[in-house]
Amino acid sequence: MTLNRSLIMNGVSAAVLIAALGLAGCSTTAGVEATGKTGWDEQGARMLEKNVVYNNSSLKRDLLIVDVKSVMAGNIMRAQATVRSKDKDTLPFQYRFDWYDSDGIELNSGAGSWKPLILNGRETKTIQSVAPDPRAKEFKLKLREPD
Amino acid sequence: MRNGIKTLMVMGAIGILSLSGCASTMQYGDAGSAKPLTTEFGSSDLQQIAETMVDSMVAFPPLVELTAGRRPVVSVDVVKNKTMQHIDTESITDSIRAKLIRSGKFRFIDRTTDAQTIEELKTQQDSGLVDKKSAVPFGQQVGAEFLLTSNFSEIRQKAGSITDVYYKFTMSLKNLKTGILEWSDEKEIRKVFKRGTFGG
Numbered sequence: 001m002t003l004n005r006s007l008i009m010n011g012v013s014a015a016v017l018i019a020a021l022g023l024a025g026c027s028t029t030a031g032v033e034a035t036g037k038t039g040w041d042e043q044g045a046r047m048l049e050k051n052v053v054y055n056n057s058s059l060k061r062d063l064l065i066v067d068v069k070s071v072m073a074g075n076i077m078r079a080q081a082t083v084r085s086k087d088k089d090t091l092p093f094q095y096r097f098d099w100y101d102s103d104g105i106e107l108n109s110g111a112g113s114w115k116p117l118i119l120n121g122r123e124t125k126t127i128q129s130v131a132p133d134p135r136a137k138e139f140k141l142k143l144r145e146p147d
Numbered sequence: 148m149r150n151g152i153k154t155l156m157v158m159g160a161i162g163i164l165s166l167s168g169c170a171s172t173m174q175y176g177d178a179g180s181a182k183p184l185t186t187e188f189g190s191s192d193l194q195q196i197a198e199t200m201v202d203s204m205v206a207f208p209p210l211v212e213l214t215a216g217r218r219p220v221v222s223v224d225v226v227k228n229k230t231m232q233h234i235d236t237e238s239i240t241d242s243i244r245a246k247l248i249r250s251g252k253f254r255f256i257d258r259t260t261d262a263q264t265i266e267e268l269k270t271q272q273d274s275g276l277v278d279k280k281s282a283v284p285f286g287q288q289v290g291a292e293f294l295l296t297s298n299f300s301e302i303r304q305k306a307g308s309i310t311d312v313y314y315k316f317t318m319s320l321k322n323l324k325t326g327i328l329e330w331s332d333e334k335e336i337r338k339v340f341k342r343g344t345f346g347g
Contacts, residue, residue, distance in 0.1 A: 073206040074212075076206070113180075113181065115194075129202060132249055
């Protein structure tokens with residue numbers, strides 16, 4: 001009987017351990033998206049149409065996109081986003097910029113890479129990118145939790 | 148007793164169900180993934196370095212001015228690899244060169260394919276197969292105006308279960324005529340590995 005009980009206990013602990021191992025493999029990749037599109041106002045001055053979308057509620061709790069802006073370096077578009085952490089702990093994120101031409105066609109489709117972004121508690125940081133070529137008129141910033 | 152065996156079977160079943168998630172799998176991964184596996188130099192580090200260098204160079208005001216009306220010819224020097232690792236540094240400069248060419252701001256000459264070029268020109272000139280009017284003559288290539296040089300170093304520190312590796316990639320654009328460095332920038336990457344109590 002004692003032997004059986006220890007057998008059962010072993011079975012239980014093994015099952016719990018295996019279940020825990022199985023669970024650890026999950027992670028989410030949905031996130032926050034901010035777009036900036038080059039437009040012109042009535043006077044013909046260059047302006048940026050901005051839009052921020054939060055696809056992930058836990059990321060929305062942790063992170064705030066304070067500002068999105070863009071300037072030209074010669075004929076190449078530069079983008080900058082200001083990101084603020086709402087959490088008191090240091091959190092790791094990943095981001096990438098995708099670039100589109102004036103027709104909304106992505107440049108170098110799929111070629112971008114995720115970059116790490118470490119935000120200390122309640123810290124504000126800027127992240128920047130430069131367009132791959134002069135055709136770029138629109139960008140999309142994607143933010144996510146590390147994969 | 149019977150109850151015990153039943154419990155054991157249920158637990159076993161749960162275990163097997165969970166195990167299906169741990170079986171070996173094979174799949175395509177994201178080539179742009181930023182997931183670090185070790186403190187060794189990885190694909191994401193390469194991409195970060197290449198993108199930072201190109202972004203910095205393309206947006207640097209004096210170079211914006213320089214490239215406004217023309218596309219200067221640049222040659223890429225071999226990276227001085229001062230890290231303890233064997234890294235295909237040509238792969239880093241290849242990425243940087245490809246991005247700079249695509250930006251439409253610079254043109255490049257490639258010294259690594261000179262042997263093949265000479266072979267081809269010799270064939271065109273000497274084999275008698277090629278029409279002399281269309282044969283490419285020797286001595287017509289354009290000389291580079293700038294040289295892109297780079298240094299790659301690491302500082303590795305280990306204390307107990309923590310390994311901390313700091314990488315620094317420095318790149319400069321040298322004007323070959325004047326010897327002046329027209330642009331320079333560096334990218335730093337820090338990778339920290341903490342060995343778990345039960346980890347291998």
